[in-house]
Amino acid sequence: MVGLAFLVIAQLAYLGATQIDPATIIQIGEGIYQAVKDNQPVVNETTDWAGAVPKGLSDWMQLAGWKGPTRSKSFYVEFKNHLGTSLTRADWSFQMLHDGNYNGIGHYVTTAGVTISNAYAFLSEHLFVDVSNTNPVNYGTMQNPIGGFDITVSVTSYGLFKKTIKKCTMTMMGNGTQKLGPCDVGTFVCDPEART
Numbered sequence: 001m002v003g004l005a006f007l008v009i010a011q012l013a014y015l016g017a018t019q020i021d022p023a024t025i026i027q028i029g030e031g032i033y034q035a036v037k038d039n040q041p042v043v044n045e046t047t048d049w050a051g052a053v054p055k056g057l058s059d060w061m062q063l064a065g066w067k068g069p070t071r072s073k074s075f076y077v078e079f080k081n082h083l084g085t086s087l088t089r090a091d092w093s094f095q096m097l098h099d100g101n102y103n104g105i106g107h108y109v110t111t112a113g114v115t116i117s118n119a120y121a122f123l124s125e126h127l128f129v130d131v132s133n134t135n136p137v138n139y140g141t142m143q144n145p146i147g148g149f150d151i152t153v154s155v156t157s158y159g160l161f162k163k164t165i166k167k168c169t170m171t172m173m174g175n176g177t178q179k180l181g182p183c184d185v186g187t188f189v190c191d192p193e194a195r196t
Helices: 002-017
Strands: 021-029 032-037 050-055 067-071 075-080 086-102 105-121 126-133 147-158 164-173 178-183 186-189
Touching (some): 021 147, 032 105, 050 147, 075 164, 086 147, 105 126, 105 164
Antiparallel strands (some): 032 126, 050 105, 075 086
């Protein structure tokens, strides 16, 4: 009888450990990765991504109803010298799958990250692009959860000029919403006096 009671308790503990909680959002995938390393795109879209899914899931494909991929508009950061010559430039867009649900509950996001469309560096310069995301958040309610997080692209340029970092953040939500946060994009003139 004691053996049977132990078996029942062990089964209940196992079921409790694997129970899926749609209202508690966890991260899957990579939290930090490089998209451009020393002037070369290195992002691998099959592994370099993040997702916000229900606690208890081990694979985002356990969810149904995925839409996308949805891509943002294109963004860029370019550094020029005081003569107007381009030193470095990175172009990217944010992307994600969204609207995944668990038995009709919730809106979740996966394969969220960036696509690099251009990475350029003049011979004397170095370009790096790093991608990170915040811990996932439930932007919805306990009854209708919306998983999501912020993804930040950090563009670093240096060489004959001062090392400079520009960042751009996008909030990615499971209902397909993308909200642009603080974002330093465009063309910037490097400081010729401040060398690394």
